[in-house]
Amino acid sequence: MTNNEELYDAILNGRLETAVAVTRQMLAAGADPHGLIDHSMIRAMEEIGARFEAGKAFVPNLLMSARAMKGALELLRPMLKGGNASSSGKVVIGTVKGDLHDIGKNLVASMLEGCGFEVVNLGVDVSSERFIEAARTEQADIICMSALLTTTMSYMKEVVAAVRTSGLDVKIMVGGAPVTEHFAQCIGADGYSSNANAAVTLARRLVLG
Ligand code: B12
Numbered sequence: 121m122t123n124n125e126e127l128y129d130a131i132l133n134g135r136l137e138t139a140v141a142v143t144r145q146m147l148a149a150g151a152d153p154h155g156l157i158d159h160s161m162i163r164a165m166e167e168i169g170a171r172f173e174a175g176k177a178f179v180p181n182l183l184m185s186a187r188a189m190k191g192a193l194e195l196l197r198p199m200l201k202g203g204n205a206s207s208s209g210k211v212v213i214g215t216v217k218g219d220l221h222d223i224g225k226n227l228v229a230s231m232l233e234g235c236g237f238e239v240v241n242l243g244v245d246v247s248s249e250r251f252i253e254a255a256r257t258e259q260a261d262i263i264c265m266s267a268l269l270t271t272t273m274s275y276m277k278e279v280v281a282a283v284r285t286s287g288l289d290v291k292i293m294v295g296g297a298p299v300t301e302h303f304a305q306c307i308g309a310d311g312y313s314s315n316a317n318a319a320v321t322l323a324r325r326l327v328l329g
Contacts, residue, residue, distance in 0.1 A: 123151070124160045127192065131164035134184025136191045143192040153196040154317070157227070161189055165223065189223055193230075200234035208236040209327035212254045213264035214246030215296075216275045221268035224296060224316070228264060231316040232323060248275075248282040255283070255290050261327050264319070265309075267296040277307040284308065291326040295319060 121129070123146045130138035146156060168185040171177035211232055215225050222244050233239045240258050242250055246265075255263050263283060267273040276294050283292060291310040294303075304312030311326055313319045 123149075124156075127156065127160040128164045128167075131161055131185055131188045131192065132167055134181060134188050136184075136188045139188040139192040140195065143195050147195065147199070153199045156192075156196065157316075161192060165189055186223060190226075193223070193227065197230045197234075200230045207238055208324060209261040210238040210240070210258055211262045211264055211323065212240045212242060212251065212258055212260040213266070214242035214251060215244040215266045215268075216272050216279065217245055217247045218275065219267050219269050219272035220244045221266070221296070224268070225264075225266035227316045228266070228295065228319045231320050232264075235320045235324075237320075237323060248279040251279055252283060252286050252288065255288055256286075260290055262291045262293055262323055264293045264295070264323075267294075267299060270298050273298050273303065276309070280308045293319065293322060293326065 123142055127139060127142045127146065130142060143156065147153070165185060168177055168182060172179075172182055211229075213225060213229050213232075215222050225244075226241070229239050229241050240254055240260070242254055251263050251265070254260070263279075265276050265279060267276060273296065276299075280292055283290060293311045293313070294307070294309045295313055299312060301312050311322045313322045
């Protein structure tokens with residue numbers, strides 16, 4: 121088994137210690153952190169999700185995979201740098217109300233931080249009031265919202281409407297597995313991206329205007 125396969129397997133099977141050990145080993149050998157995320161870690165989360173959907177995995181399996189993914193991701197966090205040292209802008213980010221998925225959102229937050237944005241991470245289950253209050257007090261340039269459930273993504277529409285009504289001068293970015301470009305346009309968001317790398321490019325574009 122290659123190291124990439126071992127990492128994939130460890131996350132898929134929820135083995136935290138192995139996931140962390142293999143990640144550490146691969147980094148020491150000079151592996152690219154983005155490669156680990158894209159080729160092993162996200163693929164493993166997709167597979168466990170597919171198994172869950174097919175009734176071949178259950179919530180405890182999702183939790184264990186998430187725990188292993190988070191452990192490995194923690195090692196990569198300081199290395200997710202994109203080169204821009206000065207502040208590119210300020211971002212308030214959170215997973216919307218009713219939704220507890222935070223792995224992808226935290227990945228986006230880490231990438232933005234690594235690429236020079238100041239990031240205020242509001243966590244999960246974030247209401248429109250909290251998004252607005254934080255954006256106002258932090259004088260944020262962008263609000264980033266994440267949703268992983270088809271039942272919670274509709275809440276993004278409420279947040280966008282509340283932000284527009286509040287009169288705040290802030291851009292809104294949305295993302296998460298069920299979210300699409302079309303959905304983002306329909307709810308009046310300023311931008312959507314399907315992954316953390318593209319989120320940085322989009323955020324830069326939105327801040328520069
Ligand atoms: C891990 C997981 C969990 C864990 C979450 C742990 C955690 N701390 O996050 C736990 C066990 C808690 C969980 C619970 C549930 N889950 Co769940 N879960 C998943 C799983 C397997 C992986 C999600 C993940 O981390 N992916 C990896 C990350 C890196 O990807 P990502 O989140 O998509 O993020 C990327 C992009 O989307 C984007 N992005 C994300 N956010 C943002 C934000 C912005 C602004 C931008 C620009 C980009 C962006 O960038 C990220 C990086 O590239 C998915 C399956 C899947 N394939 O998505 C199911 C899945 C999302 N869960 C599902 C379900 C049903 C549930 C539960 C309802 C199960 C239950 N019966 O209790 C609960 C709901 C709890 C709640 N209220 O939120 C379904 C949703 C189905 C649907 N259509 O709505 C899925 C799709 C599984 C399935 N195939 O059925 N889950």
